Amino acid sequence: MVTLKQLAKELNVSISTVSKALNNSEEIGEETVRRVKELAQLYNYRPNKVALSLKNNKTKTIGVIIPNILNRFLAKVLFGIEREASKHGYNIITCISNESLTKEKESLQLLANGSVDGFILSVAEESQIKNEVEHFRNTITQGLPIVMFDRVAHDVLCDKVIVDDFDSTYNATKSLIEEGRKHIVFISNIYDLSVGKLREHGYNKAIIENSNLQPTVIRIKKEDDHQQEIKSLFKKNKNIDGIIAADTSSSIIAINTAVNLGLKVPKQLSIIGFASKSESDLAMPKLTTIRQHAKDIGAIAAELLIKRIQNTGPTEDVKTKIVKTTLVKNESTL
Secondary structure (H helix, E strand, O other), rough: OOOOHHHHHHHHOOOHHHHHHHHOOOOOHHHHHHHHHHHHHHOOOOOOOOHHHHHHHHOOEEEEEEEEOOOHHHHHHHHHHHHHHHHHEEEEEEEEOOOOOHHHHHHHHOOOOOOOOOEOOOOOOHHHEEEOOOOOOOOHEEEOOOOEEEEOOOOOOOOEEOHHHHHHHHHHHHHHOOOOOOOOEEOOOOOOOOOOHHHHHHHHHHHOOOOOOOOOEOOOOOOOHHHHHHHHHHHHHHOOEEEEEEEHHHHHHHHHHHHHOOOOOOOOOOEEOOOOOOHHOOOOOEEEEEEEOHHHHHHHHHHHHHHHOOOOOOOOOEEEOOOOOOOOOOOOOO
16 A cells, blocks of 8 residues: 655655645645645545544544434434535544433443544433433543433533424424314324423413413323324324324324314314434324424534534634424415
Protein backbone atom coordinates (compact mmCIF):
# COMPACT_ATOMS: atom_id res chain seq x y z
CA MET A 1 0.00 0.00 0.00
CA VAL A 2 1.38 3.40 -1.01
CA THR A 3 2.08 5.92 1.75
CA LEU A 4 2.12 9.71 2.02
CA LYS A 5 5.92 9.52 2.16
CA GLN A 6 6.07 7.66 -1.15
CA LEU A 7 3.68 10.09 -2.83
CA ALA A 8 5.73 13.04 -1.57
CA LYS A 9 8.99 11.52 -2.81
CA GLU A 10 7.64 10.88 -6.32
CA LEU A 11 6.16 14.38 -6.57
CA ASN A 12 9.28 15.97 -5.04
CA VAL A 13 7.26 17.81 -2.39
CA SER A 14 6.98 17.54 1.39
CA ILE A 15 4.74 15.04 3.18
CA SER A 16 2.90 18.00 4.69
CA THR A 17 2.15 19.37 1.22
CA VAL A 18 0.69 16.04 0.09
CA SER A 19 -1.45 15.78 3.22
CA LYS A 20 -2.77 19.33 2.87
CA ALA A 21 -3.46 18.88 -0.85
CA LEU A 22 -5.50 15.73 -0.20
CA ASN A 23 -7.52 17.68 2.37
CA ASN A 24 -8.10 20.62 -0.02
CA SER A 25 -6.12 23.09 2.08
CA GLU A 26 -6.21 26.67 0.80
CA GLU A 27 -2.48 26.86 1.52
CA ILE A 28 -1.74 24.64 -1.50
CA GLY A 29 -2.02 25.85 -5.11
CA GLU A 30 -4.60 24.35 -7.48
CA GLU A 31 -1.97 22.79 -9.76
CA THR A 32 -0.25 21.02 -6.86
CA VAL A 33 -3.59 19.78 -5.51
CA ARG A 34 -4.41 18.40 -8.96
CA ARG A 35 -1.06 16.59 -9.30
CA VAL A 36 -1.26 15.10 -5.80
CA LYS A 37 -4.82 13.83 -6.26
CA GLU A 38 -4.09 12.36 -9.68
CA LEU A 39 -1.12 10.41 -8.34
CA ALA A 40 -3.06 9.31 -5.26
CA GLN A 41 -5.86 8.04 -7.50
CA LEU A 42 -3.37 6.28 -9.79
CA TYR A 43 -1.92 4.36 -6.82
CA ASN A 44 -5.37 3.91 -5.21
CA TYR A 45 -4.09 5.68 -2.07
CA ARG A 46 -6.28 5.37 1.05
CA PRO A 47 -5.50 7.19 4.32
CA ASN A 48 -4.70 5.02 7.32
CA LYS A 49 -7.72 5.74 9.53
CA VAL A 50 -6.18 4.14 12.60
CA ALA A 51 -3.09 6.33 12.29
CA LEU A 52 -5.19 9.43 11.69
CA SER A 53 -7.30 8.57 14.72
CA LEU A 54 -4.25 8.31 16.95
CA LYS A 55 -2.74 11.50 15.56
CA ASN A 56 -5.85 13.64 15.74
CA ASN A 57 -7.41 11.94 18.76
CA LYS A 58 -10.55 11.53 16.63
CA THR A 59 -12.20 8.35 15.36
CA LYS A 60 -14.43 10.04 12.75
CA THR A 61 -17.14 7.73 14.08
CA ILE A 62 -20.50 8.59 15.67
CA GLY A 63 -22.35 6.34 18.11
CA VAL A 64 -26.10 6.18 17.53
CA ILE A 65 -28.42 4.66 20.13
CA ILE A 66 -32.09 4.15 19.23
CA PRO A 67 -34.81 2.48 21.30
CA ASN A 68 -36.37 0.28 18.60
CA ILE A 69 -35.07 -0.65 15.15
CA LEU A 70 -38.54 -1.82 14.02
CA ASN A 71 -39.99 1.68 14.48
CA ARG A 72 -40.26 3.18 10.98
CA PHE A 73 -39.79 6.75 12.24
CA LEU A 74 -36.57 5.86 14.09
CA ALA A 75 -35.29 3.90 11.09
CA LYS A 76 -35.78 6.95 8.87
CA VAL A 77 -34.01 9.19 11.39
CA LEU A 78 -31.12 6.70 11.32
CA PHE A 79 -31.06 6.96 7.52
CA GLY A 80 -30.84 10.77 7.79
CA ILE A 81 -28.02 10.55 10.35
CA GLU A 82 -25.97 8.14 8.22
CA ARG A 83 -26.40 10.16 5.03
CA GLU A 84 -25.37 13.44 6.66
CA ALA A 85 -22.49 11.84 8.58
CA SER A 86 -21.16 10.28 5.39
CA LYS A 87 -21.09 13.70 3.69
CA HIS A 88 -18.64 14.86 6.37
CA GLY A 89 -16.50 11.72 6.25
CA TYR A 90 -17.95 10.15 9.42
CA ASN A 91 -19.05 6.56 9.97
CA ILE A 92 -21.72 5.47 12.45
CA ILE A 93 -22.01 2.60 14.91
CA THR A 94 -25.60 1.81 15.88
CA CYS A 95 -26.80 0.24 19.14
CA ILE A 96 -30.37 -0.69 20.04
CA SER A 97 -31.48 -0.07 23.63
CA ASN A 98 -34.75 -2.01 23.22
CA GLU A 99 -36.31 0.59 25.57
CA SER A 100 -34.06 -0.67 28.38
CA LEU A 101 -32.20 1.66 30.77
CA THR A 102 -29.56 -1.04 31.38
CA LYS A 103 -28.90 -1.60 27.67
CA GLU A 104 -28.75 2.15 27.11
CA LYS A 105 -26.09 2.49 29.82
CA GLU A 106 -24.16 -0.48 28.45
CA SER A 107 -24.18 0.98 24.93
CA LEU A 108 -22.81 4.30 26.19
CA GLN A 109 -20.08 2.56 28.20
CA LEU A 110 -19.17 0.24 25.33
CA LEU A 111 -18.65 3.03 22.81
CA ALA A 112 -17.28 5.69 25.17
CA ASN A 113 -13.96 3.85 25.50
CA GLY A 114 -12.47 5.55 22.43
CA SER A 115 -14.67 3.98 19.74
CA VAL A 116 -16.62 7.15 18.90
CA ASP A 117 -16.29 10.93 19.02
CA GLY A 118 -19.84 11.55 20.25
CA PHE A 119 -23.41 10.24 20.41
CA ILE A 120 -26.77 10.81 18.80
CA LEU A 121 -29.60 9.12 20.70
CA SER A 122 -33.28 8.92 21.51
CA VAL A 123 -33.90 8.17 25.19
CA ALA A 124 -35.16 4.69 26.11
CA GLU A 125 -38.67 4.39 27.54
CA GLU A 126 -37.42 2.94 30.85
CA SER A 127 -34.97 5.84 31.26
CA GLN A 128 -37.80 8.36 30.78
CA ILE A 129 -40.19 6.57 33.12
CA LYS A 130 -37.54 6.31 35.86
CA ASN A 131 -36.18 9.77 35.01
CA GLU A 132 -32.58 8.49 35.12
CA VAL A 133 -30.18 10.79 33.29
CA GLU A 134 -26.88 10.58 35.18
CA HIS A 135 -25.35 8.23 32.59
CA PHE A 136 -25.83 10.95 29.95
CA ARG A 137 -24.19 13.58 32.15
CA ASN A 138 -21.26 11.25 32.88
CA THR A 139 -20.69 10.70 29.17
CA ILE A 140 -20.67 14.43 28.46
CA THR A 141 -18.27 14.98 31.38
CA GLN A 142 -15.87 12.52 29.69
CA GLY A 143 -15.68 14.95 26.78
CA LEU A 144 -18.06 13.10 24.48
CA PRO A 145 -20.85 15.36 23.21
CA ILE A 146 -24.43 14.07 22.95
CA VAL A 147 -27.24 15.16 20.66
CA MET A 148 -30.68 13.90 21.66
CA PHE A 149 -33.62 13.67 19.26
CA ASP A 150 -37.37 13.06 19.55
CA ARG A 151 -37.40 11.68 23.13
CA VAL A 152 -35.08 13.92 25.09
CA ALA A 153 -34.02 14.42 28.71
CA HIS A 154 -34.74 18.09 29.40
CA ASP A 155 -32.54 18.07 32.52
CA VAL A 156 -29.43 17.19 30.51
CA LEU A 157 -27.42 20.08 29.05
CA CYS A 158 -26.85 19.00 25.45
CA ASP A 159 -28.00 19.78 21.91
CA LYS A 160 -31.47 18.47 21.04
CA VAL A 161 -33.62 18.02 17.94
CA ILE A 162 -37.36 17.79 18.51
CA VAL A 163 -40.60 18.28 16.62
CA ASP A 164 -43.41 20.62 17.65
CA ASP A 165 -45.32 17.84 19.42
CA PHE A 166 -47.57 20.18 21.42
CA ASP A 167 -48.43 22.45 18.50
CA SER A 168 -48.93 19.55 16.10
CA THR A 169 -51.76 17.94 18.08
CA TYR A 170 -53.18 21.31 19.08
CA ASN A 171 -53.48 22.30 15.42
CA ALA A 172 -54.73 18.87 14.35
CA THR A 173 -57.45 18.96 17.02
CA LYS A 174 -58.42 22.49 15.96
CA SER A 175 -58.78 21.27 12.38
CA LEU A 176 -61.29 18.60 13.52
CA ILE A 177 -63.19 21.19 15.55
CA GLU A 178 -63.37 23.36 12.42
CA GLU A 179 -64.91 20.36 10.60
CA GLY A 180 -67.70 20.54 13.18
CA ARG A 181 -66.67 17.49 15.20
CA LYS A 182 -68.18 17.49 18.69
CA HIS A 183 -66.82 14.33 20.34
CA ILE A 184 -63.09 14.10 19.64
CA VAL A 185 -61.09 11.37 21.42
CA PHE A 186 -57.33 11.28 21.97
CA ILE A 187 -55.75 7.78 21.86
CA SER A 188 -52.18 7.04 22.94
CA ASN A 189 -49.95 4.08 23.77
CA ILE A 190 -46.92 6.36 24.36
CA TYR A 191 -48.38 8.35 27.26
CA ASP A 192 -45.31 7.65 29.47
CA LEU A 193 -42.92 9.27 26.99
CA SER A 194 -42.07 12.96 26.74
CA VAL A 195 -43.46 13.18 23.20
CA GLY A 196 -46.68 11.43 24.23
CA LYS A 197 -47.24 13.85 27.10
CA LEU A 198 -46.71 16.90 24.90
CA ARG A 199 -49.12 15.58 22.27
CA GLU A 200 -51.76 14.93 24.91
CA HIS A 201 -51.32 18.46 26.31
CA GLY A 202 -51.78 19.93 22.82
CA TYR A 203 -55.03 18.03 22.36
CA ASN A 204 -56.32 19.04 25.81
CA LYS A 205 -55.60 22.72 25.19
CA ALA A 206 -57.51 22.75 21.90
CA ILE A 207 -60.51 21.00 23.49
CA ILE A 208 -60.57 23.13 26.66
CA GLU A 209 -60.48 26.35 24.61
CA ASN A 210 -63.87 25.33 23.22
CA SER A 211 -66.38 25.44 26.07
CA ASN A 212 -68.79 23.14 24.21
CA LEU A 213 -66.35 20.22 24.15
CA GLN A 214 -65.08 17.78 26.75
CA PRO A 215 -61.69 16.01 26.53
CA THR A 216 -61.65 12.20 26.32
CA VAL A 217 -58.22 10.56 26.65
CA ILE A 218 -57.71 6.82 26.11
CA ARG A 219 -54.32 5.50 27.30
CA ILE A 220 -53.53 2.00 26.11
CA LYS A 221 -50.82 -0.01 27.86
CA LYS A 222 -48.23 -1.89 25.82
CA GLU A 223 -49.40 -5.25 27.21
CA ASP A 224 -53.10 -4.58 26.42
CA ASP A 225 -54.84 -5.87 23.30
CA HIS A 226 -54.62 -2.68 21.27
CA GLN A 227 -57.30 -3.64 18.76
CA GLN A 228 -59.73 -4.85 21.41
CA GLU A 229 -59.31 -1.65 23.46
CA ILE A 230 -60.15 0.55 20.46
CA LYS A 231 -63.04 -1.70 19.42
CA SER A 232 -64.45 -1.42 22.93
CA LEU A 233 -64.06 2.37 22.78
CA PHE A 234 -66.27 2.56 19.68
CA LYS A 235 -68.90 0.22 21.09
CA LYS A 236 -69.19 2.13 24.37
CA ASN A 237 -69.16 5.60 22.78
CA LYS A 238 -71.49 5.68 19.77
CA ASN A 239 -71.18 9.47 19.43
CA ILE A 240 -67.41 9.61 18.67
CA ASP A 241 -66.91 11.66 15.51
CA GLY A 242 -63.20 12.51 15.71
CA ILE A 243 -59.95 10.81 16.75
CA ILE A 244 -56.43 12.15 17.28
CA ALA A 245 -53.89 9.34 17.69
CA ALA A 246 -50.53 10.03 19.34
CA ASP A 247 -48.83 7.09 17.63
CA THR A 248 -48.93 5.29 14.30
CA SER A 249 -50.35 1.95 15.46
CA SER A 250 -53.28 3.57 17.29
CA SER A 251 -54.25 5.58 14.20
CA ILE A 252 -54.07 2.61 11.79
CA ILE A 253 -55.96 0.32 14.17
CA ALA A 254 -58.59 3.02 14.83
CA ILE A 255 -59.36 3.63 11.15
CA ASN A 256 -59.46 -0.07 10.24
CA THR A 257 -61.62 -0.92 13.28
CA ALA A 258 -64.03 1.92 12.52
CA VAL A 259 -64.48 0.72 8.93
CA ASN A 260 -64.98 -2.89 10.07
CA LEU A 261 -67.70 -1.71 12.46
CA GLY A 262 -69.52 -0.03 9.57
CA LEU A 263 -68.62 3.59 10.37
CA LYS A 264 -68.24 5.85 7.36
CA VAL A 265 -64.84 7.62 7.34
CA PRO A 266 -64.74 10.62 7.03
CA LYS A 267 -68.50 11.28 6.75
CA GLN A 268 -69.25 10.08 10.30
CA LEU A 269 -65.75 9.99 11.76
CA SER A 270 -62.50 11.88 11.05
CA ILE A 271 -59.14 10.41 12.10
CA ILE A 272 -55.65 11.98 12.28
CA GLY A 273 -52.47 10.23 13.39
CA PHE A 274 -48.68 10.50 13.43
CA ALA A 275 -47.46 8.49 10.43
CA SER A 276 -45.39 8.55 7.26
CA LYS A 277 -46.85 8.46 3.75
CA SER A 278 -46.16 4.74 3.39
CA GLU A 279 -47.92 4.05 6.70
CA SER A 280 -50.85 6.26 5.70
CA ASP A 281 -51.27 4.13 2.58
CA LEU A 282 -51.78 1.03 4.76
CA ALA A 283 -55.14 2.37 5.92
CA MET A 284 -58.38 2.28 3.91
CA PRO A 285 -59.33 5.08 3.46
CA LYS A 286 -55.87 6.66 3.49
CA LEU A 287 -55.01 8.34 6.77
CA THR A 288 -54.62 12.09 7.29
CA THR A 289 -51.25 12.35 9.00
CA ILE A 290 -48.99 14.54 11.07
CA ARG A 291 -45.69 14.17 9.19
CA GLN A 292 -42.54 14.47 11.34
CA HIS A 293 -39.85 14.66 8.62
CA ALA A 294 -37.67 11.98 10.18
CA LYS A 295 -34.80 12.18 7.68
CA ASP A 296 -34.48 15.93 8.31
CA ILE A 297 -34.34 15.28 12.06
CA GLY A 298 -31.49 12.80 11.53
CA ALA A 299 -29.56 15.16 9.27
CA ILE A 300 -29.88 18.09 11.68
CA ALA A 301 -28.81 15.90 14.64
CA ALA A 302 -25.72 14.72 12.74
CA GLU A 303 -24.86 18.27 11.67
CA LEU A 304 -25.14 19.53 15.26
CA LEU A 305 -22.95 16.74 16.63
CA ILE A 306 -20.24 17.06 13.99
CA LYS A 307 -20.08 20.80 14.58
CA ARG A 308 -19.78 20.14 18.32
CA ILE A 309 -17.02 17.55 17.75
CA GLN A 310 -15.04 19.82 15.44
CA ASN A 311 -15.41 22.96 17.54
CA THR A 312 -11.98 23.73 18.97
CA GLY A 313 -12.81 27.23 20.21
CA PRO A 314 -14.92 28.35 23.19
CA THR A 315 -17.83 26.02 23.88
CA GLU A 316 -21.04 27.31 22.32
CA ASP A 317 -24.32 27.34 24.19
CA VAL A 318 -26.36 24.18 23.61
CA LYS A 319 -29.13 24.41 21.04
CA THR A 320 -32.60 22.93 20.71
CA LYS A 321 -33.70 22.71 17.08
CA ILE A 322 -37.44 22.38 16.49
CA VAL A 323 -38.50 20.69 13.24
CA LYS A 324 -42.01 21.75 12.27
CA THR A 325 -44.45 18.95 11.49
CA THR A 326 -46.80 19.07 8.51
CA LEU A 327 -50.50 18.15 8.60
CA VAL A 328 -51.01 16.17 5.39
CA LYS A 329 -54.70 15.97 4.49
CA ASN A 330 -55.93 12.67 3.12
CA GLU A 331 -59.07 10.56 2.89
CA SER A 332 -59.75 10.14 6.64
CA THR A 333 -60.78 13.78 7.16
CA LEU A 334 -63.16 16.13 5.38
